[in-house]
Amino acid sequence: MKFRTTLLLFCIFAVLLAFVLFFESRSKGKKEAEEKLIDLASDDVQKISLKKEDETILFEKDEKGEWFIREPLEAKADSYEVNRLAQDFSSLKMERVVEKEGGEPAQYEIPKKELTLWFKGKEQPIRLLIGMENPLDKTLFAKREDDPRIVLLSSYLKSTLDKSVFDFRQKDIFKFETQEVNHVVCQAKEIAWEAMKKEEGWYLQKPVSALARKTRVEDLLRSLSGLRAKAFVSEQKQPGEIEKYGLHSPEYIVRLSLPSQNEELTFFLHKEGDKLYATTSSSPKIVEVETYLLTDLDKKVDELREKKVVDFYTWEAKKVSVKAGEFSLEAAKEKEDKWFLQTPEKKEADQSKVDTFIRKMESLEAIEFIDTPGSLSDYGLDPAEVEVTITTGDEKEIKTYEVHIGREDTEKKQVVVRNPRLPYLFRVDSAFLGEMPREAKAWLPSPPEEKKEEPKKENKK
Numbered sequence: 001m002k003f004r005t006t007l008l009l010f011c012i013f014a015v016l017l018a019f020v021l022f023f024e025s026r027s028k029g030k031k032e033a034e035e036k037l038i039d040l041a042s043d044d045v046q047k048i049s050l051k052k053e054d055e056t057i058l059f060e061k062d063e064k065g066e067w068f069i070r071e072p073l074e075a076k077a078d079s080y081e082v083n084r085l086a087q088d089f090s091s092l093k094m095e096r097v098v099e100k101e102g103g104e105p106a107q108y109e110i111p112k113k114e115l116t117l118w119f120k121g122k123e124q125p126i127r128l129l130i131g132m133e134n135p136l137d138k139t140l141f142a143k144r145e146d147d148p149r150i151v152l153l154s155s156y157l158k159s160t161l162d163k164s165v166f167d168f169r170q171k172d173i174f175k176f177e178t179q180e181v182n183h184v185v186c187q188a189k190e191i192a193w194e195a196m197k198k199e200e201g202w203y204l205q206k207p208v209s210a211l212a213r214k215t216r217v218e219d220l221l222r223s224l225s226g227l228r229a230k231a232f233v234s235e236q237k238q239p240g241e242i243e244k245y246g247l248h249s250p251e252y253i254v255r256l257s258l259p260s261q262n263e264e265l266t267f268f269l270h271k272e273g274d275k276l277y278a279t280t281s282s283s284p285k286i287v288e289v290e291t292y293l294l295t296d297l298d299k300k301v302d303e304l305r306e307k308k309v310v311d312f313y314t315w316e317a318k319k320v321s322v323k324a325g326e327f328s329l330e331a332a333k334e335k336e337d338k339w340f341l342q343t344p345e346k347k348e349a350d351q352s353k354v355d356t357f358i359r360k361m362e363s364l365e366a367i368e369f370i371d372t373p374g375s376l377s378d379y380g381l382d383p384a385e386v387e388v389t390i391t392t393g394d395e396k397e398i399k400t401y402e403v404h405i406g407r408e409d410t411e412k413k414q415v416v417v418r419n420p421r422l423p424y425l426f427r428v429d430s431a432f433l434g435e436m437p438r439e440a441k442a443w444l445p446s447p448p449e450e451k452k453e454e455p456k457k458e459n460k461k
Contacts (some may be wrong), residue, residue: 037144037151038092038126040119045086047118047125050161057165059085069168073235076170081163088160089115089128094151095139101148108132108141108150113161130161171228173287174280176258176265178221183257186220188297193304204304208371211306211422220296224254224267227278229287237279237286245277245286246270252297269293302369309364309419309426310401312392317358319391322437329437341443350445357443360432361388361403367414370425379416379425380407386436408433 048059058071059082067077098108105111110131118125130153131141138155182197194206195217202212234241242248252269266281269289276291321330330342331349339349376382384404392399404418408430415430437443 035093036091037094037142037147037153038090038117038128040090040117040122040126042083042087042090044120045090045117046120048082048085049114049116050085051114051116053112055165057168059168069165072165076173077168078170081168085160085168086117088157089117090119092128092153095154097149097151098141099150103143103148103150105129105131105143105150110141110143110150115161133158166232169229169232172226173229173283173285174224174227174267174278176225176256178218178225180258180260181221181256182259183255184217184221185253185255186297187253189251191298191300193301195304204301207301208305210369210371210424212304213306216296216299216304220254221256223293223296224256227287227289227293229285230290231288232285233277233288234286236284241286242279246272247277247279247286252294254297269297305366305369307365307426308362309366309403309417309428310361310390312362312390312399312401314355314359314362316392317390318393319389320354320358321389322386323389324386324436324438327438329440329443331443339443341440343440347444349443353443357435357437358390360435361390361401364403364417364426364428364432366426366428368427370416370427373425376406376418381416381418381425384418405433405436 046061050057050059055072057069059067059077060070061067067079067082069075069077108131111129112132113130115128115130116125117128127145129143129145133140133155134152138158139152140155140158141150142153143150184195186193192207193204195202195204195212197203200214202214202217204210204212233245237247239248247268247270250268250270252267254267254269256265256267257263258265264281267278268280269276269278271277271291271294274291276289276294277286278289279286317333319330319332321328328343331339331354332342334340339351339354341347341349370379373379381404385407386405388403388405390401390403392401402420404420406416406418408415410430413430414427415433417426417428419426
C-alpha cells in the first residue's frame with residue numbers, strides 16, 4: 001500500500017511539473033516575441049535601403065545570393081558587412097518601450113535614419129525609423145513605421161548604421177585563386193625575376209636557374225590576391241588618371257599566368273610618397289592599397305632562392321644510408337617506427353643518433369651558391385667524399401633525396417655539397433660532419449657504463 005501511494009504521488013508530481021514547464025515555456029516564448037520589434041529570417045532579406053541625412057545606400061542580392069551596392073554607385077558589396085546588417089535588423093530586439101502609442105516621433109528626432117528591409121515572400125517591406133541617441137545610455141530611439149510604439153534599441157547598432165558606402169564595399173577587388181598561378185614575372189625597380197611552377201615547387205628561370213623558396217613566391221601571390229583597397233581613387237580609369245597616379249610608368253609590374261582559366265593577369269603598382277596605387281589589366285579601377293606588399297616585391301633574387309640543400313622533414317624519413325668509399329651504413333624504420341641497422345646485420349639502432357644525423361641533413365643551408373661550378377673534382381665531388389641518401393613516404397609515394405659531400409676546407413670550416421637534382425652547388429658550414437658515421441657501430445646504442453665497486457669501509461673499533 002505504501003509503495004502504491006508513493007508511485008501515485010510521483011506520477012501526480014510528474015504531470016504537474018510537465019504542466020508548469022509547458023506553460024512557462026509558452027510564457028517565455030511569448031515574452032521574447034513581445035520584445036522583438038522585427039522577428040524574421042535574415043536569409044530571406046533580398047534588398048536593403050539605408051537612408052541617412054546625406055546619402056542613401058541601396059543593397060540588392062543577386063540570384064547567386066551575393067550582395068551588390070546599387071546606389072549611390074554600382075559595386076560589389078562586402079558580403080560579411082551586408083549580412084551583418086541584415087542579421088542585426090531582421091531579428092531586432094527592443095531594449096524597452098518608451099511610448100506605447102500617441103507619441104511624437106519628432107520629439108526623438110525620428111527619423112534621422114531610415115532602414116528598409118525587403119523579405120522574400122512579403123509583399124510590403126518593413127521600414128524602421130531611427131532617431132537620436134538616448135543621452136543616458138547611448139541607446140537609440142526608434143519606431144517601426146507600421147507600429148505605434150516608440151522604443152529604444154541597443155547602442156551597438158549605431159556603429160552598423162553609421163557605416164559609409166566605402167565600409168560596405170568589397171575591398172579585395174583583385175582577388176584570384178593563387179593555386180591556379182603557374183608562372184610569375186616580376187619587375188621591381190632594379191629587381192627582375194621570373195619563376196615557373198613545376199610539380200609542387202617553384203623554380204626561378206631568370207636571372208638564374210635555381211630552386212625558389214616556395215613560401216616566398218606563395219607569400220607574394222597571397223599578398224597580391226589579398227590586396228584590399230584603402231580608398232577607391234578611380235572607378236573607371238582614364239589615360240589622364242593612369243598618368244596622374246604614376247601607373248603609366250609604374251615602379252612595380254607583376255605578370256601572372258593562370259592557364260586553367262586561360263588568363264594573363266598583370267598588376268601595376270606605383271608608390272607616391274607614403275601612398276601605393278594599384279590597378280590590374282582586368283580591372284577598370286585604381287585603388288590605394290597598403291604598402292606592406294612592397295616587403296615581398298622588393299626581395300632580391302638571393303632572398304627568393306631556396307637555401308636548403310634538400311627539402312624534407314625528419315619525421316618523414318623512412319630510410320637513410322651513408323656511403324664513404326668502401327664504408328657503407330644503412331638504417332630503416334621498421335616495427336613500432338623504430339630504426340634498425342640494415343648492414344652488415346640487422347640490429348636495433350640508437351634512435352636519437354639516427355634522428356640527430358637526419359636532422360643535420362634536413363637543416364643544411366647554403367652560405368653561398370656556386371652557380372657555375374666547373375669541374376666537380378675541384379670540390380672533391382667527383383667522386384664525392386660521402387654520399388647520403390634519405391627516403392621518405394610510403395609505398396604509395398616514395399621520395400628519395402641525395403646529398404653528395406665534397407672535401408672540407410678545414411681553415412674556413414666549410415664544405416661544398418651537391419644535390420644531384422640541381423645544376424649548382426652549395427657551400428655550407430661543415431659542423432655537421434661531426435655527426436657523420438665512420439664505422440658500423442656509430443649508430444648502435446652506447447654500451448652501458450660499468451659500475452665501479454665502491455671501496456669497503458673498515459670498521460673502526
